[in-house]
Amino acid sequence: MKKRLHKWRLFALLGIVGLVLSGCGEPFLSALKPAGDVAQSQFDLLILSTLIMVLVIIVVLILFVVVLLRFRRKKGDETIPKQIEGSHKLEIIWTVIPILLLIVLAVPTVVTTFDLADTKAMDKKDKDGKTKDALVVNVRANLYWWEFEYPDLGIVTSQDLVVPTDQKVYFNLTASDVKHSFWIPAAGGKMDTNTDGVNKFYLQFDSKKAEDSNNLFYGKCAELCGPSHALMDFKVVPKAKSDFEAWAKDMKSVKEPVVEGDAAKQGEAVFNKSCIGCHAVTPNDSRPEAARQAPNLATFGERQKIAGVLDHTEANLKNWIKDPEKYKPGNTMTGTYGELSDSDIDALAAYLLQLKVEEK
């Protein structure tokens, strides 16, 4: 009977570990489906520590079950058990074994900590001040939107982060208003974007894994930053190195947005009156950070989502422009551009949806 019980518990626990090992959740979001070296090394630590912990739990459970089965008091039993003070031998055992287990975890922990903090490549600059052989992205977190600047390429974009696969991508992280945290679960752990200074780290995106998730990863803000913290999502578009370079070239070549059709032209006019103060429509926005108060819309037509969370449809776009507050409470766009008529909004939508860089 006792034996069967142990077995049953063992199987249940193995089942749980199995669940972890096989990984659950969606490949574009889950930390259990690592999509790059960084995530993988963290996942390995997760598995190692889980195994240790399951071992600990099993030992505790076995002792626990034995005690509960063997030493219950029978009805009317008035015997007084022997009063034992303790046992040095046992106590040494359960001091030393945990220490050993912890060393097994501590060593890879320390090694990985230093590995993941290695951003020396960012400091190697060539004579123009460009980073020599690393791709650097400056991430700036703002109340509910993300800006991605490629300083060496002279490109600014927002909301959708485009990265090359199979190489290390280095990030400078900062925030312009309150603290946020930059997290792409599938690609690796998070790093805070502080208002006080710049944090550096790197991630890596595996091309095969990227395909599994349709070349799209979800990114999240992982630090409470206000009412719409839950909605401060962004998307990551991994591209093969050559595609990435093509994309960068396209981006750089955009001078002025060119749109077609009356509606779009009219929209452009409205936009230039009401919106251009905050939103730029070209990727080479050379204004200082403080002036860049809103997402860069140069690639808006190719976005995955509107404002990070709404599906990319014309109807949603109009709804958004009409009343952003309804979709993202506390956002900083609300109430900054006066009343717009319905036709203005239609026109704006037509204009915005044509803002594309690649699919011309």
Added chain:
Amino acid sequence: MANEQSNSANPNVDLKYRRKKNAEEMKHQVVTFVLMIFFTVISFIAVAMEDFSHWFIKPVILLLAVIQVVFQLYYFMHMKNKGHGTIALFLFSGLAVGLITVLTFLTIVWL
């Protein structure tokens, strides 16, 4: 510490002895005080001279401050006397927590 009996059988003999001891202790206190003033003056002079490197001055005046504080605690506040074990334990634990805090704020506050 539990039951310090303060009065002995013969109060008058005891009194004289106690007076003497108190006076002696007071003398120590004055000496302590003079030393403290001396250390303070050294610290101020060292800074006033302006021709030591701050790598040298800072540790020195900190050390002098620590010595002074030890004087205050052990002489003025009587921690040298018996029965202050518990107190010392708690005070030094407090100091330890405080020191780690200061150390942290000097090293890892600015990212």
Added chain:
Amino acid sequence: MSTYANKKGFGATIWDYLTTVDHKKIAILYLISGGLFFVIGGLEAMFIRIQLAIPNNDFVSAGFYNEILTMHGTTMIFLAAMPLVFAVMNAVVPLQIGARDVAFPFLNSLGFWLFFFGGVFLNLSWFLGGAPDAGWTSYASLSMHSAGHGIDFYVLGLQLSGFGTLIAGINFLVTIINMRTPGMTYMRMPLFTWSTFVVSALILFAFPPLTVGLVLMMFDRMFGANFFDVAAGGNTIIWEHLFWIFGHPEVYILILPAFGIFSEIFATFSRKRLFGYSSMVFATVLIGFLGFMVWAHHMFTTGLGPIANAIFAVATMAIAVPTGIKIFNWIFTMWGGSVKFTVPMLYAVAFIPSFTMGGVTGIMNASAPADYQFHDSYFVVAHFHYVIVGGVVLGLLAGITFYWPKMFGTMLNEKLGQITFWTFLIGFHLTFFIQHFLGLMGMPRRVFTFLDNQGLNTGNMISTVGAFLMAIGVLVMVINIIITSFKNEKVGNDPWGDGRTIEWAIPSPPPFYNFKQLPLVRGLDAYWVEKMEGKKEMTPAEPLGDIHMPNSSFLPVTIAFGLFVAAFGALYHMDDKSWTLPIIIVGLLITFGSMLIRSVKDDHGYHIHKEDLMDDKDKGGKA
């Protein structure tokens, strides 16, 4: 609730409680208000779970969710768990060491009222323009940015109740150091007293950093200082450090008393002395000590650099060792014992696997690079509810059930207790186990909603169902308390039958002066020692004599109330209202005036005379 209190009218009883300095009544005050705040915090938790039951829910709005979330954490930690811990400490510790009362009965009462007014102040925010909404950690950049007065309520409310806690900590330290009955050496103290001792030391050193942090935040928000204003040279990381230098010891402040309670319960219901008593004491002290070295494990992703992260990671892991020692000692206390499954023992038994699971995920968090993934995700939410609910809350439920007869002279119903136990335990695992996976699957914490099609729906639904089970458990407990109080069947000194420590040697509830004669302690588990020699009572350590008692006083209420009033002035000061300064002054006058009265008016207490004590044949017991 001695005889004469029962004969008094309702008003007189209220007045009695308002002015009491008796540790047993203060324990009841802490119990009632802590229990009330626990239900409030629990209701907030239910709102959280209802909102998150399905994707894109709009049960509550985004801003309101943040207020609920913040108040849930803050209320549970500061206004529910801490006071409930204090309730048990006040009820038990003086009895366990054979003291007449705590060292400073007046301050004990003051501590309670400061906590109480602080808690009320914090919760008034709901009605005065919005509760705090920056999380219970109130990180500086967001809390500076937060509009309205919510954060100000947080700052001032916690400041008030924090003073109360600090006072209580010092009080217990002095009580335990100075007021042990003859024979009660340190190494004969029951483990609950030991953990109170260590916890009080933690309070003494952990609360000042919080005080400073709150002062800085108050100065920034209300008086224009620049500590956290980066543009003026400030730095927000300072807040994070100050908060966690306090915050990590705080979690041990919560768990160690629970450990103490369980130690008593395991020994009692196994009829066996605690296995490895001295290593248990050592482990408790060590946990307290290490608790101050690890706070930065909450800040692994802040960007402190690999050296700091590595050091703090390894230091954090070290805590597994003393905690493990405790877990195994408990198991081996039962080993070879005669285990009886009363309700408190059920909680104690369930605690072992539950807490272990929470503890080991803590160690997983401590692995810094892995924590880059876990941090601020539901994995962490799962971790800390496992340790808090599976440790602290189970401990409090166990302790309250265990000591209920000692506090009120009547036993809670066992059947209902078992129902509470099972619903709560199952609900608890259902709610929080799945959250580990939610976190790993990419769900950040503190989100008011989540989108569909991210694979997070089922898990959240299960979690909500579990929360409802927990609520049922708590409801049954409330019903149990009501029924028991009405029936009020009186019990004797040692209603569990297996009491080991000296609090079980006197009537339940004890007379207001506790021990008529201080008992002589002749070993660990002193009452058990006497019982084994066939005695029913403790051997007295002194002849019967007059007992010195402190006077009741209303001043603690006025001192605390004055600060409460002043806090309103400070809170609205930033709005440039003309009445704020007078309000601050009036409040401080009330406080300092009361303090002056206290220090100028001699209060020597009174004596119960020997003759009265002799007449008073164990009246508390039969009342």
Added chain:
Amino acid sequence: MHADEKFTDATWPAAPEKATLEGKNKYLGFWLFLGGETVLFASLFATYLALKDKVPNGEAALAKDLFELPLTFVATMLLLTSSLTSVYAMYHMKNNHFKQMQAWLVLTIALGFAFLALEIYEFNHYVHEFHHTFTSSAFGSAFYTLVGFHGGHVAFGLMWFISLMVRNARRGLNLYNAPKFYIASLYWHFIDVVWVFIFTVVYLMGMVG
């Protein structure tokens, strides 16, 4: 034994502050409180050190612009001396010399007030000469908070001494108030301890750069 019983020199105990359980409790409790205060001031020092000279722009005053040796020196001497005078007061307390104790305490209080006056002058000077205010920079906030907290402690200590002296002026020493005088003087020493670090860390090290 009643706490307010009258004593002769001979019956007056050697350690009157710890002769009753109440006194012993107060004495220990107060020391523990000082342990907590240590952490409190350490946190304030830490904050000050982290924010020292952190200012919004080049015009804001820095530590080395502000401080002057003579002023700090005088203030230091005043406070250190007041520590000695309070030791004298406790010496007489132990000898059951109430009058002398009061006299030394008066001196202590006078020195304390002088110190406080200097500090107020100093703050005033910084505000008017350097526009260095509580709100002008993070450095300003940290400086005034740390030094001001200490000043607040001095002020509170003075009030404490005064109310004790006034309250007990007529009835002399007994075992009820002896512990009160004693812990007030402990508090005063603690204030001095903190000042030693303030003048060293804030002023002297601030001037060194």
